[in-house]
Amino acid sequence: MNWEDNVRRVVPYVAGEQPKEQNVIKLNTNECPYPPAPGVAEVLHGFDCDILRKYPDPDVSLLVRALARRHGLTDRQVFVGVGSDDVLAMSFLTFFNSGKPILFPDITYSFYDVWAELYRIPYQCQPLDDSFRIRKEDYFRENGGIVIANPNAPTGVAVPLSELEEIVRTNLDSVVIIDEAYVDFGGESCVPLIEKYDNLLVVQTFSKSRSMAGMRIGYAMGNERMIGYLNDVKFSFNSYTMSAVSIAAGAASAADETYFRDTVAKVVATRERVRGELDKLGFICTDAKTNFLFVSHRTIPAREIFEALKAEKIYVRFWDKPRISNCLRISIGTDEEMDRVLAFLEAYTGGRKDETHL
Numbered sequence: 630m631n632w633e634d635n636v637r638r639v640v641p642y643v644a645g646e647q648p649k650e651q652n653v654i655k656l657n658t659n660e661c662p663y664p665p666a667p668g669v670a671e672v673l674h675g676f677d678c679d680i681l682r683k684y685p686d687p688d689v690s691l692l693v694r695a696l697a698r699r700h701g702l703t704d705r706q707v708f709v710g711v712g713s714d715d716v717l718a719m720s721f722l723t724f725f726n727s728g729k730p731i732l733f734p735d736i737t738y739s740f741y742d743v744w745a746e747l748y749r750i751p752y753q754c755q756p757l758d759d760s761f762r763i764r765k766e767d768y769f770r771e772n773g774g775i776v777i778a779n780p781n782a783p784t785g786v787a788v789p790l791s792e793l794e795e796i797v798r799t800n801l802d803s804v805v806i807i808d809e810a811y812v813d814f815g816g817e818s819c820v821p822l823i824e825k826y827d828n829l830l831v832v833q834t835f836s837k838s839r840s841m842a843g844m845r846i847g848y849a850m851g852n853e854r855m856i857g858y859l860n861d862v863k864f865s866f867n868s869y870t871m872s873a874v875s876i877a878a879g880a881a882s883a884a885d886e887t888y889f890r891d892t893v894a895k896v897v898a899t900r901e902r903v904r905g906e907l908d909k910l911g912f913i914c915t916d917a918k919t920n921f922l923f924v925s926h927r928t929i930p931a932r933e934i935f936e937a938l939k940a941e942k943i944y945v946r947f948w949d950k951p952r953i954s955n956c957l958r959i960s961i962g963t964d965e966e967m968d969r970v971l972a973f974l975e976a977y978t979g980g981r982k983d984e985t986h987l
């Protein structure tokens with residue numbers, strides 16, 4: 630016997646690279662290219678450091694109230710955590726304890742299987758169809774819980790609300806988690822269904838549409854009993870997950886709906902323009918309703934394009950995994966950044982076309 634026989638071994642999640650070099654165009658982790666709402670900078674510049682002597686509010690009331698108001702919910706229907714990764718991990722621990730397999734798509738956010746492994750939750754991946762769509766019937770079987778990213782990552786494909794409602798309605802005995810990390814960019818939110826179904830938990834984040842990945846704020850919305858159970862688990866291992874700085878900065882962001890909408894609209898406009906241009910260069914794009922595009926080229930392998938972009942200090946995401954190894958996920962940057970990417974790809978794909986005609 631040896632202590633290493635008793636280690637909880639896990640293969641950790643691998644996030645997109647955070648390059649250390651200068652002058653890169655970073656389109657590999659779906660961050661927002663625009664700054665957070667101006668109120669966030671005001672809060673940070675004026676922050677009274679004496680506040681840091683004391684523990685922060687364990688109930689995160691300021692932020693919970695701001696989010697509840699924005700979504701038309703009560704304070705007791707909102708749970709806030711350190712990024713939606715923290716909220717999702719805690720939700721797996723809280724709700725997926727039946728011993729039956731939980732269900733999620735075969736191509737989706739690659740943290741789901743990591744958490745399932747970490748907590749020893751059995752799971753079964755349900756294959757998306759050839760156009761990367763969920764087949765709702767795959768979720769009409771016995772299970773210990775369901776988690777679906779909508780819109781999905783890395784495909785960008787969104788499921789209509791009516792289909793998700795059918796999945797929630799068919800599974801009243803298990804918790805259905807809808808991960809809405811990208812919903813602000815064009816998906817339909819399940820939040821209106823919370824009043825109707827007490828087995829639905831909807832998770833959102835400040836990392837993408839609110840330009841605050843560095844602040845680590847995520848939240849879950851569901852019925853009061855469900856949120857109560859999440860709080861019980863949180864208060865059983867760390868009552869003070871949200872720093873005083875995060876709470877104040879998050880509340881400032883939540884208070885500025887106009888800035889939020891304008892920022893999202895800019896990203897969506899750039900996405901649609903880039904989609905059109907990529908199409909002309911021989912790329913096939915999914916109907917991504919996200920702040921990224923999921924693309925493959927008609928003739929050039931994804932890995933080659935990935936390497937060529939990297940040599941130009943343009944970072945995008947590539948997975949050497951079954952079914953998606955010829956695809957690239959390209960986050961939407963500023964118009965200037967995307968113009969540089971398009972100019973490079975035009976030269977690169979054009980050059981390749983001539984080569985193949987020789």
Ligand SMILES: *Cc1c(COP(=O)(O)O)cnc(C)c1O
Pocket residue numbers: 711712713714715738778782808810833834835836842845846847
């Ligand atoms: C980015 C992302 C998250 C995690 O975001 P946080 O930064 O932890 O809030 C969760 N789910 C999906 C699908 C994501 O893409």
